[in-house]
Amino acid sequence: MTRLRYGLFRRGKRAVFTGLVVAMAGAGLVANPLSATADPHPASAGWVQTTASGWMQVQPGTPKVAKATKTTAKPASLGRVGAARPAPGTGGSGGKMHPQTADGADPSTGNPDDGYVSNQYDLQMQYKGGQDSTGVVIGPPKVYLVLWGSQWGTPSTNASGDVVMSKDADQAAPYQQDFFKGLGSAGDGWSGVITQYCEGIPAGTIQCPASAAHIPYPKAGSVLAGVWVDNAAAAPQSANEPQLGAEAAAAAQHFGNTTEAQNRNVQYIIDSPQGTDPDTWKELGYCAWHDFEHSSYGQLAYTNMPYLTDVAGCGTNWFGENTARGRLDGYGIIGGHEYAETLTDPNTPGGWTDATGQEVADKCAWIPAGSNGGLFTENLSTGSFPLQTLWSNTDHLCSASDPVYTGPPVVLSTMCDRTDVPNTPLSIPAVAADSAGAAVSYSATGLPQGLSINASTGVISGSAAATNGYVRITVNAVDTAGKTASTGFWENVAAGSRAGCGSIEQLIDPGFENGSADVNHTGMTDAWSPSGYNIITPSSLHSAHSGSWYAWLGQSVGSDDSITQYLNTYPGYTAASFSFWLDTETTNTSATPDTLSLIAIDQYTKQPLGTVRTWSSKGATPGYQYQSVDLSPYINQVGFGTTIGLELVSHESGSTATTAFLVDDASAHEN
Numbered sequence: 001m002t003r004l005r006y007g008l009f010r011r012g013k014r015a016v017f018t019g020l021v022v023a024m025a026g027a028g029l030v031a032n033p034l035s036a037t038a039d040p041h042p043a044s045a046g047w048v049q050t051t052a053s054g055w056m057q058v059q060p061g062t063p064k065v066a067k068a069t070k071t072t073a074k075p076a077s078l079g080r081v082g083a084a085r086p087a088p089g090t091g092g093s094g095g096k097m098h099p100q101t102a103d104g105a106d107p108s109t110g111n112p113d114d115g116y117v118s119n120q121y122d123l124q125m126q127y128k129g130g131q132d133s134t135g136v137v138i139g140p141p142k143v144y145l146v147l148w149g150s151q152w153g154t155p156s157t158n159a160s161g162d163v164v165m166s167k168d169a170d171q172a173a174p175y176q177q178d179f180f181k182g183l184g185s186a187g188d189g190w191s192g193v194i195t196q197y198c199e200g201i202p203a204g205t206i207q208c209p210a211s212a213a214h215i216p217y218p219k220a221g222s223v224l225a226g227v228w229v230d231n232a233a234a235a236p237q238s239a240n241e242p243q244l245g246a247e248a249a250a251a252a253q254h255f256g257n258t259t260e261a262q263n264r265n266v267q268y269i270i271d272s273p274q275g276t277d278p279d280t281w282k283e284l285g286y287c288a289w290h291d292f293e294h295s296s297y298g299q300l301a302y303t304n305m306p307y308l309t310d311v312a313g314c315g316t317n318w319f320g321e322n323t324a325r326g327r328l329d330g331y332g333i334i335g336g337h338e339y340a341e342t343l344t345d346p347n348t349p350g351g352w353t354d355a356t357g358q359e360v361a362d363k364c365a366w367i368p369a370g371s372n373g374g375l376f377t378e379n380l381s382t383g384s385f386p387l388q389t390l391w392s393n394t395d396h397l398c399s400a401s402d403p404v405y406t407g408p409p410v411v412l413s414t415m416c417d418r419t420d421v422p423n424t425p426l427s428i429p430a431v432a433a434d435s436a437g438a439a440v441s442y443s444a445t446g447l448p449q450g451l452s453i454n455a456s457t458g459v460i461s462g463s464a465a466a467t468n469g470y471v472r473i474t475v476n477a478v479d480t481a482g483k484t485a486s487t488g489f490w491e492n493v494a495a496g497s498r499a500g501c502g503s504i505e506q507l508i509d510p511g512f513e514n515g516s517a518d519v520n521h522t523g524m525t526d527a528w529s530p531s532g533y534n535i536i537t538p539s540s541l542h543s544a545h546s547g548s549w550y551a552w553l554g555q556s557v558g559s560d561d562s563i564t565q566y567l568n569t570y571p572g573y574t575a576a577s578f579s580f581w582l583d584t585e586t587t588n589t590s591a592t593p594d595t596l597s598l599i600a601i602d603q604y605t606k607q608p609l610g611t612v613r614t615w616s617s618k619g620a621t622p623g624y625q626y627q628s629v630d631l632s633p634y635i636n637q638v639g640f641g642t643t644i645g646l647e648l649v650s651h652e653s654g655s656t657a658t659t660a661f662l663v664d665d666a667s668a669h670e671n
Contacts, residue, residue: 131350135199139433149235151273182380184218189401248302260298294572364398373398601645
């Protein structure tokens with residue numbers, strides 16, 4: 001979801017510098033055109049390109065966003081429907097985690113808010129096909145901690161070599177460092193669960209073949225790649241999502257990770273100081289989330305990590321220790337959750353989720369210790385840490401340990417099919433990983449005229465002439481031992497094309513086939529949050545556009561019917577569309593028509609950003625008709641990188657229901 005977040009899901013989705021945000025516009029990763037004039041955005045001055053036309057300058061100080069910022073007012077509802085970046089029943093890919101909610105325990109008592117998820121616990125994870133040439137982490141995973149803001153105080157070093165901060169009351173910073181340092185050490189079976197997942201396979205795949213690019217098991221002591229104390233200025237009291245994303249980009253620059261290859265297997269954890277409210281986490285009721293963004297440094301995966309002990313429900317003393325170390329339990333439970341989901345779904349939702357949008361950790365979150373698949377303590381070389389289990393397709397359950405799966409010695413990242421504009425400078429990165437850490441050289445066949453590949457970096461660049469339709473490009477990598485890997489993608493260079501990767505489906509359950517809520521709360525409904533249990537239906541009174549289930553709006557006259565789903569948007573995108581098939585069946589012959597409206601909603605205030613479009617019973621043609629709308633003007637009100645609600649709401653004008661608005665096969669895409 002996520003982007004998908006933890007508990008109340010956010011896909012992962014699905015992300016500000018300590019610097020000045022000058023502009024955030026454009027979409028796709030396109031190289032800066034060569035110019036004979038002076039570079040107006042010199043990297044030496046802190047400029048980073050987030051899109052083809054959008055630039056931000058990283059400087060010390062609190063970021064200022066050249067867009068409307070999000071309110072920190074308490075929303076009208078703190079339920080799952082009101083969560084930012086929600087996914088079904090929890091939080092979604094990259095999901096938000098709701099305090100004190102068991103997101104994966106089984107079985108449910110059958111009552112809402114019983115502490116158990118309402119979706120099907122035993123659904124397997126499915127590969128989504130990769131988003132923007134990324135499906136999973138394919139090289140040694142690296143984590144960079146960013147201690148954001150002068151509120152952390154001044155740094156020093158403890159006996160273990162950890163950075164400690166003078167105003168880190170609960171010592172969250174060294175705890176996290178020790179956790180990531182210990183991953184991969186003797187006894188770490190938890191990291192083995194993640195290695196079964198891979199990329200470079202067809203969308204919908206459940207089990208990974210040995211030939212695929214698996215997530216590698218971490219080498220002990222190698223996961224923590226660096227710590228940045230960014231205390232030149234105070235962090236925002238309530239950082240918004242674009243600000244968090246810009247801080248991740250600032251971290252990439254700080255650590256010198258300025259290429260796609262350097263950021264391909266990296267997670268930036270943005271640690272906010274005690275007392276702050278990043279992305280209004282306290283009001284929205286989640287604990288953390290992970291996400292990604294486009295930039296001229298490549299795709300950046302990052303995590304919003306609030307100061308977890310500020311909210312007791314986010315893991316504090318979760319095992320009942322009531323000790324100083326027990327107060328930090330959440331940094332193991334939640335920190336591990338977001339780390340595992342970043343590895344398996346870094347560019348949310350292009351990696352591994354189930355049919356309801358849950359990621360590998362969402363399905364197993366907050367199961368009580370001592371229960372099957374429950375919380376447990378892992379003994380690493382750097383100490384004992386509480387962890388949650390992770391979903392294992394191999395075991396078909398929540399697992400604390402699995403055998404380590406390995407892939408080929410050399411792997412190449414998935415490369416997306418794309419379209420590009422003729423005679424325009426391109427930069428298309430190919431990224432390989434070698435299990436022995438050996439150097440890799442690249443070659444390619446099928447390149448359109450004007451393009452070439454750099455044998456050392458793997459970057460395909462140049463200005464391509466127009467192609468006669470799609471051409472197949474094959475990229476090869478070979479290490480010093482002669483081990484090879486290859487991958488391919490389709491490229492179409494044509495006038496009028498939109499540059500970059502083809503987008504993937506962003507909605508959860510777009511065809512409504514997960515079903516609808518019933519009286520004992522066992523159905524999977526949270527993706528669409530229908531206003532009534534029978535709105536999403538397989539009723540034979542009407543028919544679906546495809547499959548068996550559809551949404552039937554217009555059944556009620558006392559109140560309006562509605563369905564709502566929240567859509568993650570990502571920094572670096574500039575366009576988004578929403579479509580669905582609509583069948584309007586009406587007997588209304590009055591002068592006042594019945595209506596169906598699509599309303600864009602601010603996730604924080606729950607207030608409308610505007611009515612995108614309204615459909616009427618007047619003059620309607622029966623039978624399913626394709627509908628498509630542009631969401632960009634509404635997202636631009638809050639900025640790409642935020643989340644908006646999409647609500648379809650029907651209104652019956654008379655005293656009886658005379659119009660059935662039948663909705664099916666919805667879709668949302670961003671690029």
